[in-house]
Amino acid sequence: MGISSGFVHPSGAGFRCGAGWVRVWVAVDREIRRPCLLQLRMLLCLSRGLLEGPSVIEVSGVTHHFGVGPVLRDVSFAVPTGRTLAILGPNGRGKTTLLKLMAGLLSPAFGQVRIDGVLRRSSVEAELAIRAKTYFLPADAWFPPTITGREYILAVGETWRVPILRLFEHTDQLLELFQLKDISNSLISSYSTGQKRKLALCAALASEANILLLDEPFSGGLDPAGLTAIRHILRRLPRRSERTVVLTSPVPELIEQIADDVLILDKGQIQRYATIPEIIASCGASTFDEALRQLIFPETEDALVRYFEHEVNR
């Protein structure tokens, strides 16, 4: 049995075996997930683990750089079906790049991205099949300005080949849920920033894609009603319909409510990939917010203290 490469996940590990991936679920200490010991540890896992199907997204050894600035360095992880993964990290550390690589809008300089076990961009047919399963929502979504919101959602659904009757029904439900029904027949160019964001989220949900890649879904001027709607949908969607969601967001409270797993990127590398309780426990923190401050922005609290000391002296 030739094992060529592996990946890590908070709840287990996997390795490449012949044509497919084998994931091994383990309930062991965190040491087992150290990439440097991965191959050896995985063999150990095999003896006590439970064999499962392949992960839906597999990123292995991905390195990417713009010009001379490396953005991602040897990033490997896997996302199992029906999970919600939140990618966190300081600004400009590769979160959006990683999402774009998963969405196929960028090709990694090194490494591979597989969706449902199929290598991205390996053939035209495979790529189109992957695209049908995936919906990427960028932070600044593109809209055709001269069509209405309803037409936009319907066009997206048709492009993703959603049966038309179900699409009509779902579109109405989404428009009502996000309070866009009144303006659904107005031109998109007349929408506010928040309404456009809601419309983009509606379109993403209307596509019924199995994998949602959402870049900053909570930003862009969403009102409390919109935030509540998308938070509840994202919390229930993966569990009810086995869909996988990968998102980026800077808001820890929302992440805590939605995400199953958290991947923290720093300087282009995975700093931590674990479930939220594990992250809180590993940092010895009382809340997820506190744990994130320790992990991602340890210098911010010191800087704040220094700043206010100066304020007092002035």
Added chain:
Amino acid sequence: MTAWHRMSYPPRAWFVVFVIAVVLTDLLAGALWLSFSKVLVEFQLKRFDLAIGLFSIVLCIVAAIALGVFRAMRCPLRDSGYHEWLAASPWEGCEKTPFGPCAPHRLDCVPLGVLGLICVSHALVFGYSELTTIILWGSWNGRLAILLSIALMPTFAFLGVWVLSITSAMLQWRAWVGILQSWWVAVIVHTGVWLGKEICLAAIVVSVPVLAVPYLFWLQRALRELPGKSLAMPVAGSRGTGLMNDMGMAKKLSPENQCLSPSGYEPMIVRYFRENRTSAISNILLLGACAGWFPWEKSAIPGLWMLLMILAMVRLLIHIDRLHSPLSLPARWATRRWIIPAYDVVFLPSMLMIVVGGLLLQLGAWGLLPMWLAVPLSVSAACLMGFLSGRRYVEWSLTAPVAYDVRQVRK
């Protein structure tokens, strides 16, 4: 009309504005005729109600132009946001584009037909006296021709705008389309010179639908290639699978970072010609051949010299835009280092362009070569020198003692 087809039309408010404008124009013209017709006829004054009534025809043509602009705006080849959206979607090039058609469609006959009918009816009502002569005394063919040409004016306007607009998009994908345009312009110029301006105008009008047909065909082909093709150049150092081009666009961190990139930085146009050398050479030769179509006179030589200078300057600026000389001119004077061979090699191709191109032009001016041969030879030779001579950009940028533009880096 289907919902999909309506998506490529201007907003409904535009239609309302158009209808109101036509109705108001007609009402105004009618009111003027009813009020002042006797005075006008009595004093044999020019009928200004006629001019106002015919203004509706202008409105119809403007409406057709708007339709053409909106249709061209729906083309994913023109809109990088649309293209990126499509690149992440399961859309296939052979399918209809998601947000409405991007090319003329058979259903366009409906609005264009309506506009044509408005034109014809207005021409008959308001231009009755002017058309009477033709309609009463002209042949059947003549009557049919004039009415048909009036009815087709909106269609020609629609197609003309679409063809012009799509040309710029097509040039990115198929550079030789530009050559085709040059040939066609040459034909029209010669038509005007030899046969008269009326024939030339007719040729221009006929050329609109004639060009629209191959454009439709090429657009379909380009759209079929679109799901796997990028408007942007591949990321430096990226490894494609060979089956599809890279969708990524290099993020511009700073010019300095790009110049320092291990794989070297190349301006897009230089990279395009390097990677498509055969296509570039054939296009240049075709361009030269097209130049031979024009009826050049010796009086055009100063202008052609200017063109050569501009081409040489453009070539130079593309190269030294970000990679400046390590010593400025005053510094060279101060250090008495007039030539820095590793850097100054970049000036040679531009100088060759002027010398070789200019020499061939002068041969024409001196009568040693006929002008129809001298001009195309000069243009082709200058362009070939520009693209083929000199060191490769990446090689030069990585080995020459260049200085980066401090102002650009600060930005």
